[in-house]
Amino acid sequence: MTIEQKNEDQIKIQIFKALADESRLEIIRVIRDKKGELSCGEVGEKINISKSTASYHFKTLRDAGLISTRKETRNKYVKLREDTFGKYLPGFLDLL
Amino acid sequence: MTIEQKNEDQIKIQIFKALADESRLEIIRVIRDKKGELSCGEVGEKINISKSTASYHFKTLRDAGLISTRKETRNKYVKLREDTFGKYLPGFLDLL
DNA sequence: TTTTTTGTTCGATAGTCATAAAACTATCAT
């Protein structure tokens, strides 16, 4: 197995770990279903977790390349990274 | 969120957990690349892990519905469950 | 300039996961 294959495996493993959690699946669903952008706080509120836990999950998803965040003044807005979902999880968002 | 959705989430989480491990990705690749069936021992040997660890990984994959095993006399033969991969991970095996 | 809002980081904790040696079970060969 080549080095590149190993690196690709690590990327996949990070993605699968990020998806293997109920709260994070819900976070992804909430973002997907919202038409416009929404803030981290709004997402955390919807699924009823503490803000520190929410922040931890956002970091996990961001590190896995599944979401991106954009800071605007007080708030931080979050959206899905369709490129990653498209490349590694084709069809996943529709089935979720 | 309905009960059925929650159960579906749990299935997906179990699958993602099963896939979020380097040894198990290799196991899946070895099985995929082998034309005929092969035994648990053969797979474990190929990726260089102890037989107890191998047994643990096979159980994890079996519980997630990703492989099936068939016992024949002394040996236990393993194969991928294409139905599960097709339903939850379309295209995954080709990209792995 | 205080106070409030939004989010991150730290510290503690309880739980889960991967690993392998050792003991065990079942089957086959001598």
Add this chain to the structure above:
DNA sequence: ATGATAGTTTTATGACTATCGAACAAAAAA
């Protein structure tokens, strides 16, 4: 029967994960 082979289960252990409160930082509002 005895021994060898193939896998599972048990037990122990070290590493990682999810959770939340508390302390912190940055920016806006009062």
